[in-house]
Amino acid sequence: MLIIPGPSPGGRGDGHRPRGAGRKALEGWPWFPQPEKVKRFGLAAFLGVTLVALTAGGVLRLAGLGEAAEVCWAAGTVVAVVPALWWVVSALRAGRLGVDAIAVLALVGALAVGEYLAGALIAVMLATGRALEEYALRRARRDLTALYERAPRWAHRHGSDGGARVDVSEVRRGDLLVVPAGELVPVDGVVVRHEAVLDESALTGEPLPVEHLAGESVRSGVVNAGPAFDLRATGTAEESTYAGVVRLARETEADTAPVVRLADRFAAWFLPLTLVVAGLAWALSGDAVRAVAVLVVATPCPLLLAAPAAIASGLSRTARTGVVVKGGGALETLGRARTLVLDKTGTLTRGRPEVVDVVPAPGHPAEEVLRLAAAVDQVSSHVLAAAVVRSATWRGLDVPAAAEVQEEPGRGTAGVVEGRQVQVGKAPPGTSSPWTATQRSRAALDSAMTVWVCVNGELAGVIFLRDAVRTDAARTLRRLRTAGIERIVMLTGDHVEVAESVAAVLDVDEVLAERTPAQKVAGVRAEAGRATTVMVGDGVNDAPALAAAQVGVAMGARGSAASTQAADVVLTTDRLDRLADAMDVARRARRIAVQSAGAGMGLSLLAMLAAALGALPPASGALLQEAIDVAVTLNALRALSGGHGTRVPVDAPTGDLLHRFDEEHARLRPALDLLRETADALDRPSAVVLPRLRRVHDVLVDEVLPHERAEESRLYPALGGLLGDPEATAPMSRAHAEIGRLVARLGRHLELASARGLLPEQVDDLRACLYGLHAVLTLHFAQEEEAYFSLVGQREE
Missing domain, CATH: 3.40.1110.10 (Calcium-transporting ATPase, cytoplasmic domain N)
Structure with a gap:
């Protein structure tokens, strides 16, 4: 007996081998033919044989060997009947009657009436369509495939011999690891000593490196873009973020989308219609060739090619933006959602004090x-x-x-x-x-x-x-409304006062506060009964509500495992704006799928009418139908591109400016606190107050005003071009003028007080000036962060 070493096939440990286990064991070896490779080889062989038959027949016809040409074309037609019959049988076994049945009838009809050239063209058309569909889906899934093919495989564990390389499966919680420059972070962990500079684009889609200080958590699957650093593992490889993303990626399949399943419902009326039109053409004209021509131009339905390609392209596009959608059905449903229900803590707010x-x-x-x-x-x-x-x-x-x-x-x-x-x-x-x-x-x-x-x-x-509101929350909700969301509901277990204070900032339509998990489920079901509903949450208590919605969305970067498992869509980065990106992609993919399929079906119906009237012979009809199929499939692949969504595109120079001024806001925050503290202390003696006032004035003149002037001269002109309206930043410029006026007023007060000290009649106006500066700067910073800085994502903190 030849024993092949390799992975255990599984089973109960009593010698029993599960059905198909031996094949699964062999499929793990590179020399064993893999199903995808076998399928790809079969389609290539099918396309090659039919093309050779068609080409050889054409050459023979040109050489004056008409009978030999007919034999070649007939052979190509016969070859195509076998796979076409197999596809029909497979569909019937799955409980469907697909439009591949029309292809079989067209092939058999072409053989019956002696239209061998038309049969050969149909054969090439079928082979080309299947190959093109396979290529489209393979290209569309390329990003998902790359996602799990780059999973971490090795880790460098500290020990007596330094950093020993071990298999990532050997890492245990608490192990001290070193992550060399340029390598993947193998497991979730906490930075120990030093700081980590990480490229998180694979998970988040964010191109800029992110700095993590000692003590901060980092996720597996990101790349060390800086010097080596130490990492304390907080979980095993199976428990880590990237492993979860891989599991989600493997669940994404395009053929489950409702828009794709329309093909089966389409076949229910299109197949009888085709047979009726073909029968009438034959009966009224007495010419069976017309019936064959009708069958030829009805084969195959463009919906079978366009919808899967568009939906798979949409799945690929969302994966690039840091969003994993669990199947084409979820993507298609997301594209037609009208109601959005959001948890508050960790979703609309940052989820931490x-x-x-x-x-x-x-x-x-x-x-x-x-x-x-x-x-x-x-x-x-x-x-x-x-x-x-x-x-x-x-x-x-x-x-x-x-x-x-x-x-x-x-x-x-x-x-x-x-x-x-x-x-x-x-x-x-x-x-x-x-x-x-x-x-x-x-x-x-x-x-x-x-x-x-x-x-x-x-x-x-x-x-x-x-728990502060996310800086990108308001812009994201506006984008979602632009994308088609008609109703936004906040659903939270928090107190009414807290929930309503957040809702007032974000302009939601309804607040459902102090709700238990069971009441959350009831609330989501009520909304889902009125319109297609998306629920967004991140906690364990959100999992039942996520499952109750037509589409559940989990904030997977910091959310619970329960919410991630219950969700249909997972945001792998802690950014709410990725939901708007995903909805943009979903709507575009669905629109392109329906558009492509509708256009193809309409053209096929017109061609059927022309064929029935005798204006389109079978061979010409086959060429025309091939052109229709190729056109709609190529149109469906447009879903791979970004398109014009609701996100404002930001060029690199403007993005750098936004990041720079956002960071300056963080540095200037203490100055705002100093304004309020000084205003509160104005009743104290002049000897105490005047040094504080001078310090406040120096900070305003040396730090705040230069920041505002730089925004006015560099940032606002760039934003005016970006937003397409030079007046878009006019309200912010007005705020700058008010800030300058109040700073000048504070300076005049200091000039008056420099000789005689602070006079009693100055105190009230000084207090109003300081409180006014505090209010204007606080509001101005918040407006800029929401309206402008959120264009490139919130600051990492």
Whole structure:
């Protein structure tokens, strides 16, 4: 007995071999013919034989050997009957009567009436159509194939012998790995020491490298675009992000789309219609050749070629933008959606708290409060602690190390920083005062969380945190409305006040707040009963609601495994605007599929009428039908291109400018806080207030105004050309003028106070000036980030 070593075929361990297991085992070996290769070879052979028969017949006819030519053409026709019959039988076994039956009738009819040239042309037409369809689908799936063919296979694990290369399947949670420059990140993990510069385009479609600092999470399948860095694995290869994307990619099949299945319903009336027209042409004219001509021009239906190619092209296009669609059915349904239901947390908001303000107690600088809090919190794993540390890092503060750190669950963290005892968390008992009451009232009004900071037992300040709205959310919802969404609903378990504050910013049509998972499902079902509905979510509690919608969309970058499994569409990057991109692609692919199929069917019907009237002989009809099939398939492949969607195309120079000014906004945020803090301190003595006012004025003149002038001279002209309207940035220019006016007013106040000190009659106007600057700059920054900077995606934080 010849024993072939290789992968175990599976089974129950008792010698039983599952049906087909031996074949599956052999298919793992490169020398065993793979099904796709066999299919491709068969189609190539079919096309080659029919072309040779047609060409040889033509040469013989030109040489004056008419009978020999007829034999060649007849042979080509007979060869085509076999696969055509097989396709019909396969369709019948699957419970369908496809329009391939028309091809069989046309081939047999051509043989019966002696129209061998027409039969040979039909044979070439069938072979060319099948080969072209296979090529179109193979090209359309190329991006999905590349996605899982580049999956990480190796990892470099730290050990006694340095970085030993191991199979990625051997990596375990907690292993310390090194990721060399230019290699794939093998598993999900956390950056240890140094920083990582990663090319995440394979997952997100974002071309620019992204920096990740020590302690930040990174995902498998991205490329190290910088120097080598250390990675602490947080999961195995099977549990990692890229493995999940590969599983999703393998589920995408174009032949399940409802628009593709229209071919079967089309055959139900087109086949009888073809037979009736052919029968009438024969009966009324007495010429069987006319009947054959009708059958020839009706073969094959362009819908069979156009729809699968367009839908598969759409799947390929969405994969390039960081969106995995689980099948053509989901893509086609997404293309006709009219209602959008969105979860709030993690979908419309970032899904994590962020510091929105630091309010110091009297006598304590705000930056010092944040710096000391971050020093203690940098050793805590609490989500609020991480937000405090991020905020200090963004502001460029020098965060010292803390000693004797202790964390009490539910209370907070305490430690010694630079010789001072610092406590961060809940307010200690006995700290009630008018100032603390004011801060609690503000937190309630702003729906914000509070972190209280005490230094040496004295309350030093409070840090406000909130789950901020995504900068790209408003633009994305406007794009979705432009793309055809008629109704937008926010569905959340959060409090009504919090949900409505977010909804007011984003202009949603209805808010359904304080809903349990069961009530979410009921809400989605109600919407789905009225119109085709898309549900977007990211958490475990969203999974049932995602399954209840016609199309469920999961924010897969940070979403739960449950929501990803329940969804039909997964956004592999944490960007909501990718949903609008996917809907643009879906609508275009569906439109092209229906357009191509409709045009092909219409032309076929006109050709059938001409053939029935005797104006189109079988051979000419076969050539015409071949041209129709090629034209509609090539038209369907237009879905591979981007087209004109709702996204505003941004050229590279303008994109660089947008990124630059977005980063400057992040650096200028502390200046906005300084304005408010100074306004709050105006009742203090002049000796204390004047240095603060001069500092504020210096920051405004040296940092803020140059930023605004650079926007006016460089960014706004570029945006005017990009948006096609020089007036598009006019409101922002008006804001710049107001900012300049208020800064000049502040400067005049300082000139008046320089000789005699700050006068009492100046205080009220100064306070109005500072609060006005704070309000105008805050609104102006928010408008620019939403209207302009979101064109290239939100800033990585």
